[in-house]
Amino acid sequence: MSEKILDIQQERLSFFTPAGEVKALNGVSFAMNQGDVLGIVGESGSGKSVTAYSIMGLTAYPGKLVGGKVWFNGHQIDEMSEKEFRKIRGNEVSIIFQDPMTSLNPVYTIGNQIVEVILLHTQKTKKEAWARAKELLELVGINEPERRLKQYPHELSGGMRQRVMIAIALACEPKLLIADEPTTALDVTIQAQILELMQDLRKKLGMSIIMITHDLGVVASMCEKIAVMYAGHIVEYGTTDEIFYNPQHEYTKGLINSIPKLNAEEKERLVPIEGTPVDLLNPPAGCPFAPRCKSCMKVCLSKMPPRTELSDTHYTYCWLRQKEEFEKGGKAE
Amino acid sequence: MSEQKNLVEVKHLQQYFPAGGFGKNKRYVQAVDDVSFAIRKGETLGLVGESGCGKTTTGRTLLRLYEPTGGTIVYDGEVLFDKEQKIAVDMLPYRRRMQIVFQDPYASLDPRMTIGDIVGEGLDIHKLAENDKDRHDRIISLLERVGLNSEHANRYPHEFSGGQRQRVGIARALAVDPEFIVCDEPVSALDVSIQAQVVNMFEDLQAEMGLTYLFIAHDLSVVKHISNRIGVMYLGKLVELADSYELIAHSVHPYTRSLISAIPVADPKTARQAKRIVLQGDVPSPLNPPSGCRFRTRCPYADERCAAEVPEFKEVGPGHWAACHHLDKVAD
Numbered sequence: 001m002s003e004k005i006l007d008i009q010q011e012r013l014s015f016f017t018p019a020g021e022v023k024a025l026n027g028v029s030f031a032m033n034q035g036d037v038l039g040i041v042g043e044s045g046s047g048k049s050v051t052a053y054s055i056m057g058l059t060a061y062p063g064k065l066v067g068g069k070v071w072f073n074g075h076q077i078d079e080m081s082e083k084e085f086r087k088i089r090g091n092e093v094s095i096i097f098q099d100p101m102t103s104l105n106p107v108y109t110i111g112n113q114i115v116e117v118i119l120l121h122t123q124k125t126k127k128e129a130w131a132r133a134k135e136l137l138e139l140v141g142i143n144e145p146e147r148r149l150k151q152y153p154h155e156l157s158g159g160m161r162q163r164v165m166i167a168i169a170l171a172c173e174p175k176l177l178i179a180d181e182p183t184t185a186l187d188v189t190i191q192a193q194i195l196e197l198m199q200d201l202r203k204k205l206g207m208s209i210i211m212i213t214h215d216l217g218v219v220a221s222m223c224e225k226i227a228v229m230y231a232g233h234i235v236e237y238g239t240t241d242e243i244f245y246n247p248q249h250e251y252t253k254g255l256i257n258s259i260p261k262l263n264a265e266e267k268e269r270l271v272p273i274e275g276t277p278v279d280l281l282n283p284p285a286g287c288p289f290a291p292r293c294k295s296c297m298k299v300c301l302s303k304m305p306p307r308t309e310l311s312d313t314h315y316t317y318c319w320l321r322q323k324e325e326f327e328k329g330g331k332a333e
Numbered sequence: 334m335s336e337q338k339n340l341v342e343v344k345h346l347q348q349y350f351p352a353g354g355f356g357k358n359k360r361y362v363q364a365v366d367d368v369s370f371a372i373r374k375g376e377t378l379g380l381v382g383e384s385g386c387g388k389t390t391t392g393r394t395l396l397r398l399y400e401p402t403g404g405t406i407v408y409d410g411e412v413l414f415d416k417e418q419k420i421a422v423d424m425l426p427y428r429r430r431m432q433i434v435f436q437d438p439y440a441s442l443d444p445r446m447t448i449g450d451i452v453g454e455g456l457d458i459h460k461l462a463e464n465d466k467d468r469h470d471r472i473i474s475l476l477e478r479v480g481l482n483s484e485h486a487n488r489y490p491h492e493f494s495g496g497q498r499q500r501v502g503i504a505r506a507l508a509v510d511p512e513f514i515v516c517d518e519p520v521s522a523l524d525v526s527i528q529a530q531v532v533n534m535f536e537d538l539q540a541e542m543g544l545t546y547l548f549i550a551h552d553l554s555v556v557k558h559i560s561n562r563i564g565v566m567y568l569g570k571l572v573e574l575a576d577s578y579e580l581i582a583h584s585v586h587p588y589t590r591s592l593i594s595a596i597p598v599a600d601p602k603t604a605r606q607a608k609r610i611v612l613q614g615d616v617p618s619p620l621n622p623p624s625g626c627r628f629r630t631r632c633p634y635a636d637e638r639c640a641a642e643v644p645e646f647k648e649v650g651p652g653h654w655a656a657c658h659h660l661d662k663v664a665d
Binding site for chain 2: 043187191192193215220221245258259260261262270271273274277
């Protein structure tokens with residue numbers, strides 16, 4: 001068993017907006033070991049990005065951690081100051097954002113932006129830093145790195161910019177790489193290139209990756225473990241096979257059924273999840289998914305379900321599973 | 334279904350957008366170049382391709398939202414546009430029969446109009462409502478048809494979620510009782526669970542009202558699900574066209590094959606075994622597309638012939654069309 005790199009316990013985070021308190025995370029817990037690849041899936045507004053951003057301290061005003069503990073690589077994140085965050089950001093943990101078009105600074109060259117990170121976090125001289133930048137571009141598969149270093153972001157295509165973003169993220173060999181929808185803005189053929197690259201790099205460098213996406217196809221091919229999020233809760237957590245072949249939460253089942261299958265011979269009707277996502281300003285009292293759930297029971301509307309352990313690696317929060325456990329005479333409440 | 338006549342026919346459709354330069358040096362973005370296809374009455378033709386391949390432009394040019402720079406458009410036996418014969422008819426009567434649902438539900442609704450007025454605008458333009466009460470009733474029944482209710486008519490677009498807005502966009506298109514709808518990436522901006530709701534609604538409406546769709550999307554799985562036939566575009570050209578199942582299972586064009594293999598499958602076991610054909614490089618600029626076959630710069634089979642000759646778009650099997658010089662090599 002390798003060492004634990006990330007441990008989040010009962011994290012609660014809210015955004016205090018003029019309209020009221022938006023409860024973005026409502027008690028999120030999970031842990032990651034060195035070298036794990038975790039996929040976080042969910043719809044927009046489910047809190048998947050916020051979870052990852054909070055590890056980097058990127059949820060500043062109006063966001064506020066209102067409860068829970070977060071340990072990352074020996075640091076207690078929930079008690080860190082901005083100054084301390086600066087030391088780990090880009091160094092021990094780094095991030096690739098969704099939109100490569102807007103996440104690079106348009107007025108600096110690619111080279112400048114990579115070198116900046118290296119100079120900030122290492123003792124390297126300028127010359128060494130530029131050499132390292134060139135190495136990084138080669139690593140992420142950009143040809144003619146010398147020339148590219150002198151170019152500006154607008155001179156590169158979307159796929160190339162995302163490669164540059166990856167190079168910047170890897171500059172200091174982070175322990176944890178957060179990829180926030182890294183391929184959503186890209187075309188499928190370019191997406192395939194980037195996913196391939198990320199898999200190669202992981203094998204070479206052995207870092208942990210948190211892959212945030214709404215695309216179940218992407219997690220199926222990239223990740224070993226999956227956390228399914230809904231309205232600021234992790235509703236189900238398990239290995240990729242457990243989530244895809246034995247989903248236990250009604251939301252996970254709904255998600256899997258609602259995507260069209262490419263290789264289906266017969267035309268099947270899609271099974272959508274009815275209703276609309278919850279309003280986080282006024283989340284329901286019980287299970288957040290209850291208003292859209294087909295098998296909703298009375299208890300679902302009033303009380304948040306406790307965790308049901310299905311195997312060592314698989315758990316879910318659903319009253320239906322609790323009921324089954326109870327009927328089996330298990331350890332449920 | 335296959336016996337039915339063609340509702341829409343385009344031949345050698347061309348759309349070049351001017352992009353600077355004067356006189357001889359004038360440059361053009363060759364957004365759509367020599368695209369020909371037909372859509373049968375009552376069917377759904379899917380159009381897929383990467384961004385910038387001209388699929389949206391094809392849809393819009395077909396409705397003459399952009400004036401084509403070449404080719405012919407025939408709708409229900411009547412010529413709407415013919416560059417050589419210099420025919421360009423007044424589109425207003427045809428707008429009643431041909432409608433469009435736009436991609437971005439956040440940008441395609443006027444923020445200062447109520448939902449009722451947005452849906453009713455088409456009724457006003459085509460003078461379809463007899464009086465105010467009739468107009469109101471029609472708007473309500475349209476909203477109900479797309480899964481909204483009468484209360485929504487007096488609200489403004491910002492009060493709605495993405496999925497609901499897309500429903501408003503669909504109600505607007507249905508208002509004039511059209512026969513043909515261009516669906517331009519109608520579900521791309523929606524979450525998966527909502528996407529399935531909207532896709533099902535498109536199917537229900539088609540069954541109830543006998544609509545014909547041109548369904549444009551970059552997500553091949555969605556297009557495969559909803560379409561009878563699929564056309565694949567690359568850099569302004571149609572490269573392959575076939576029945577949906579045929580296209581997925583027996584594609585012959587190297588681009589289609591790599592596109593299919595690049596799609597991440599939501600099934601871990603298949604995903605682990607799958608051999609991806611990863612294309613190298615990026616899509617070239619449509620300002621200066623490669624000579625001959627436009628795909629040759631990324632194609633594993635390309636040779637001198639591909640650079641010299643434009644491959645002909647020809648029938649390779651019953652109802653299966655493709656444009657490639659090396660079909661024999663691509664086949665396994």
